[in-house]
Amino acid sequence: MSKALLVALLSGICVIWTGQVAAETHHVSDIETLVEILETRADPGDVVEIAAGTYMMDRRTIHVSRSGTPEAPIIIRGVTENGRRPVFDGSDYNIRRGIFTFDADTSDVILENVE
Numbered sequence: 001m002s003k004a005l006l007v008a009l010l011s012g013i014c015v016i017w018t019g020q021v022a023a024e025t026h027h028v029s030d031i032e033t034l035v036e037i038l039e040t041r042a043d044p045g046d047v048v049e050i051a052a053g054t055y056m057m058d059r060r061t062i063h064v065s066r067s068g069t070p071e072a073p074i075i076i077r078g079v080t081e082n083g084r085r086p087v088f089d090g091s092d093y094n095i096r097r098g099i100f101t102f103d104a105d106t107s108d109v110i111l112e113n114v115e
Helices: 003-018 031-041
Strands: 025-028 047-050 053-056 062-064 074-078 086-089 100-102 109-112
Touching: 025 031, 031 047, 031 062
Parallel strands: 025 047, 047 074, 053 086, 062 100, 074 109
Antiparallel strands: none
16 A cells, blocks of 8 residues: 555544534523523534523523434433422413424434423
8 A cells, every 4th residue: 555545544534533523511500501502502412411400481482493313312411419300490481382392303302301
């Protein structure tokens, strides 16, 4: 194998490895930050960790417009602290169909450990 071909192959491998963006863990403790991440910043493979506590809804829904992939879903995870999970209290609004809403083409999002 020629030296030029070997360098080209190794360069191609490096591009593949460095071309992938590392998943990020977002730690949130307020609805505004949660909404901003789910509407504009969450990428495939990201984990959004919501701190335990009660979140009084200041809107009818929390809209999720970002998608993961089958191999790298976006995970929205409630963090348990001292036996408490995140609780979204929508008692100030007439919420009939759930707190989290999704675009029709949003996919590969996992929601776990929230009330």
